[in-house]
Amino acid sequence: MTIRIIDSTSSRAVAALLDRRPGRDPLLQRRVASIVDRVRRDGDRALLSFARKFDGLDGPIEISRKSIEESAGHVPLEVRRAIQIAARNIRRVADKQRPRQWTFSPAPGVRISQRVLPLDRVGCYVPGGRYPLPSSLLMTALPARAAGVAEIVAVCPKPDATVLYAALEAGVTRLFRIGGAHAIAALAYGTSTIPRVDRIVGPGNAYVAAAKAYVAQECAIDFFAGPSEIAVVSSSGNASWIAADLIAQAEHDPQARAILFTPSKRLAEAVARAIREQCPTDGPARQSLATSGGIVLTRSLEEAVSLMQRLAPEHAVCDSDAVASRLTRAGTVFVGSYSAQASGDYVTGSNHVLPTAGAAAARGGLSTADFVRVSTVQRITPDGLRRIGPPGIALAEAEGLKAHANSLRIRLARMRESRRR
Numbered sequence: 296m297t298i299r300i301i302d303s304t305s306s307r308a309v310a311a312l313l314d315r316r317p318g319r320d321p322l323l324q325r326r327v328a329s330i331v332d333r334v335r336r337d338g339d340r341a342l343l344s345f346a347r348k349f350d351g352l353d354g355p356i357e358i359s360r361k362s363i364e365e366s367a368g369h370v371p372l373e374v375r376r377a378i379q380i381a382a383r384n385i386r387r388v389a390d391k392q393r394p395r396q397w398t399f400s401p402a403p404g405v406r407i408s409q410r411v412l413p414l415d416r417v418g419c420y421v422p423g424g425r426y427p428l429p430s431s432l433l434m435t436a437l438p439a440r441a442a443g444v445a446e447i448v449a450v451c452p453k454p455d456a457t458v459l460y461a462a463l464e465a466g467v468t469r470l471f472r473i474g475g476a477h478a479i480a481a482l483a484y485g486t487s488t489i490p491r492v493d494r495i496v497g498p499g500n501a502y503v504a505a506a507k508a509y510v511a512q513e514c515a516i517d518f519f520a521g522p523s524e525i526a527v528v529s530s531s532g533n534a535s536w537i538a539a540d541l542i543a544q545a546e547h548d549p550q551a552r553a554i555l556f557t558p559s560k561r562l563a564e565a566v567a568r569a570i571r572e573q574c575p576t577d578g579p580a581r582q583s584l585a586t587s588g589g590i591v592l593t594r595s596l597e598e599a600v601s602l603m604q605r606l607a608p609e610h611a612v613c614d615s616d617a618v619a620s621r622l623t624r625a626g627t628v629f630v631g632s633y634s635a636q637a638s639g640d641y642v643t644g645s646n647h648v649l650p651t652a653g654a655a656a657a658r659g660g661l662s663t664a665d666f667v668r669v670s671t672v673q674r675i676t677p678d679g680l681r682r683i684g685p686p687g688i689a690l691a692e693a694e695g696l697k698a699h700a701n702s703l704r705i706r707l708a709r710m711r712e713s714r715r716r
Contacts (some may be wrong), residue, residue: 297567298541298567298585298590299588299590300564300567300589301590301592303592313605313606315552315606315651315652316652316653327476328509330345330475330476330506331476331480331506331509334480335483335484338486339487339489342356342477342480345476346472346477349475350452350472351453352472354472356472358470363459363462363470366456367456374460378461380642381641382437382461383644388643389442389663390441392662394411394663395409402682404675404682404683405683406673406674407671409670409671411667411668412667413667414442414493414666415444415445415493416448416492417492417496418450418483419432419439419467419497420496420499421449423458428458430641431497431498431648432465433464434647434661435496436466438661438665440465440466442664446468446490447465447469448471448482448492449467450471450474450482450489451472451473451474454470469490471488475506479503479507479510480506480510483510484510494515494516494666495510496516496517498648504519504520518658519651521550522547522552522587523552523651524551524552524554524608525540525554525608525610525611525636526552526553526606526612526625527554527557528556528599528622529559529612530557530559530562532632534562534565535569537562538569538572539569540635542574542584545579545581545588549586550583552588553587553588554591556593556599556602557590558592558595558599566590567590570584596618603625604623604624606653607656609627609650609655610625610639611625611626612629612636613630616630624655626650626651626655626660627659647660649661677710680707684706685707687703
């Protein structure tokens, strides 16, 4: 297969390559809305109907603890050990990510405390399409566990033994054999069988993404997760390794995006040759690289970095710390030839549930902070109110909110009366 090499002076071609705005499919959105609304209205009756139709459900919807343990016992020792190592590293990183509690006095007599409390119950969506994804279960459930969430509900339409073993390792509370928009609806609104959750996290197909967007006004979600992305900026990297990274990300989905930005014509041509040699003759990687991938030949390294910033990719890869410090708009950044992006998908401990379609311009990946409520507690003494009350009244009156001003004024007046007595 061939991958396009585009000169950065071809502004229209570059713009087309960088444009990842999620396309609106009105028919899909109507279907998703219909499915979600039916589950919300009819509960288990609609949920089971959709699960049998779309997931091929045959048997109980919930997998018992005993069944999970029995199936997990069939996982090869090497894979079990790999899951344990991945879980250990994810757990360690997640523990570091928990927001801290503090108490601070911004003015005499005023005390503000930040408290960090875990959500009560969360839902983890684990895809079950082309490949079993135990890593996705680890990446969603373990940060929730690190946050102290008491109930972790996982859904997966076709969980294999590796997913079930990961569920044990991550401390999943309940696991249901469902997927798609109907699973999202059940988690968002609850049924007699599926408990309602406070937040839904995890990647999925177009139906799952649309369903998460549809329920987001009433149930918190992590973020929109579209087709996966990798972007490499390099002037002197190993062409064979760069090609391998681009192909690896492209195999996720026929719509996955894999792009190299480089000022080196020699590197661009070498990577293109390596892709032709390494890419499978069929499968999603070939389609993805041919339709959504590309190599952009830039006039300088600075222009390559600028285009990467404009892209705000899910995964960014670069040669050095100097370049990494300038890549501020990416879900995660891999630095150096040995920092293979695939390692981050599994075992570095950094979360692989990351924003796509330019959302990395505003936030990073899933973390422990997504599973806690960060709120404040405010305490004001009489002396504190004497200090901050008058400016508060002035601001309230400037905004025309007289009742706000009065709620402060009557307290100050009472305090003055008490002092005269």
